[in-house]
Amino acid sequence: xxxxxxxxxxxxxxxxxxxxxxxxxxxxxxxxxxxxxxxxxxxx
Amino acid sequence: xxxxxxxxxxxxxxxxxxxxxxxxxxxxxxxxxxxxxxxxxxxxxxxxxxxxxxxxxxxxxxxxxxxxxxxxxxxxxxxxxxxxxxxxxxxxxxxxxxxxxxxxxxxxxxxxxxxxxxxxxxxxxxxxxxxxxxxxxxxxxxxxxxxxxxxxxxxxxxxxxxxxxxxxxxxxxxxxxxxxxxxxxxxxxxxxxxxxxxxxxxxxxxxxxxxxxxxxxxxxxxxxxxxxxxxxxxxxxxxxxxxxxxxxxxxxxxxxxxxxxxxxxxxxxxxxxxxxxxxxxxxxxxxxxxxxxxxxxxxxxxxxxxxxxxxxxxxxxxxxxxx
Numbered sequence: 001x002x003x004x005x006x007x008x009x010x011x012x013x014x015x016x017x018x019x020x021x022x023x024x025x026x027x028x029x030x031x032x033x034x035x036x037x038x039x040x041x042x043x044x
Numbered sequence: 045x046x047x048x049x050x051x052x053x054x055x056x057x058x059x060x061x062x063x064x065x066x067x068x069x070x071x072x073x074x075x076x077x078x079x080x081x082x083x084x085x086x087x088x089x090x091x092x093x094x095x096x097x098x099x100x101x102x103x104x105x106x107x108x109x110x111x112x113x114x115x116x117x118x119x120x121x122x123x124x125x126x127x128x129x130x131x132x133x134x135x136x137x138x139x140x141x142x143x144x145x146x147x148x149x150x151x152x153x154x155x156x157x158x159x160x161x162x163x164x165x166x167x168x169x170x171x172x173x174x175x176x177x178x179x180x181x182x183x184x185x186x187x188x189x190x191x192x193x194x195x196x197x198x199x200x201x202x203x204x205x206x207x208x209x210x211x212x213x214x215x216x217x218x219x220x221x222x223x224x225x226x227x228x229x230x231x232x233x234x235x236x237x238x239x240x241x242x243x244x245x246x247x248x249x250x251x252x253x254x255x256x257x258x259x260x261x262x263x264x265x266x267x268x269x270x271x272x273x274x275x276x277x278x279x280x281x282x283x284x285x286x287x288x289x290x291x292x293x294x295x296x297x298x299x300x301x302x303x304x305x306x307x308x309x310x311x312x313x314x315x316x317x318x319x320x321x322x323x324x325x326x327x328x329x330x331x332x333x334x335x336x337x338x339x340x341x342x343x344x345x346x347x348x349x350x351x352x353x354x355x356x357x358x359x360x361x362x363x364x365x366x367x
Contacts, residue, residue: 037098040096
């Protein structure tokens with residue numbers, strides 16, 4: 001088990017090496033609410 | 045009209061959301077408001093004829109970014125505040141009759157990515173202290189729309205169940221210097237009797253003191269506090285784990301298995317929680333193929349759950365359906 005971060009420290013960011021990304025497109029509905037479409041973008 | 049009323053006896057907030065009484069209730073499939081909209085067809089909430097995964101603000105929210113003032117005046121005797129927060133609906137697919145078990149792992153991996161995006165974006169809002177990602181599946185747990193979807197509530201406080209877990213994890217951390225859930229999942233893996241399934245990054249087990257016969261916790265094997273700190277392997281393996289568990293649940297009684305899925309992770313109130321650990325809890329209401337586990341006197345009136353089964357036996361049952 002890796003060591004825990006010490007109290008008061010935030011956990012180190014580790015979100016690296018993702019093979020995929022998501023594209024998002026936001027639209028407004030007639031009543032003002034938002035709607036977000038997500039599409040997967042595959043890296044070659 | 046929504047507002048948050050404080051329960052002084054229990055020390056918790058209750059949302060009164062009277063507008064939700066009018067929400068859409070179990071419409072027929074050809075009137076599903078979450079299916080893609082088509083010209084000339086029923087007016088869906090989704091105006092486009094195609095989508096992959098989508099997120100929209102809940103039409104009948106209990107929390108709103110710009111809430112109205114409460115209907116009653118705030119006072120020491122009757123504390124009330126605006127119901128500020130965000131309620132979103134996450135549409136897993138445009139296919140109305142799909143199930144989590146049928147969706148391919150690649151899509152579920154993208155769903156984990158969408159959850160991560162929502163966790164980051166909603167958690168960054170100054171009034172949001174906790175981003176709660178969950179799913180109600182089946183009419184037995186109160187589902188009003190059958191289209192495969194989950195929900196997100198962005199609360200202006202840390203909700204009581206998470207608060208209670210945080211206190212236990214912090215006390216354990218102070219006493220031992222280790223993470224409680226790291227220790228619990230390691231102990232479960234060593235014991236083995238309650239393990240339902242696992243992969244490289246996650247393990248699924250029925251907890252030793254489960255409240256529900258088929259309650260399952262999906263726990264990260266490596267210490268990680270929230271979705272925004274996942275690496276690619278954890279994203280992929282959480283997706284694979286959710287699919288495997290959904291398949292095992294549906295295979296158990298050979299019919300769609302109802303459950304509540306609750307994702308527990310680091311609050312977004314700006315404080316550090318090095319002792320908290322990402323996990324997903326599933327609470328199915330069934331205790332056999334035909335009988336439900338009802339919350340009754342002891343559970344509701346005293347807070348002590350009575351489980352009519354042994355976790356070890358139910359885990360073996362689920363394990364037999366794990367693929």
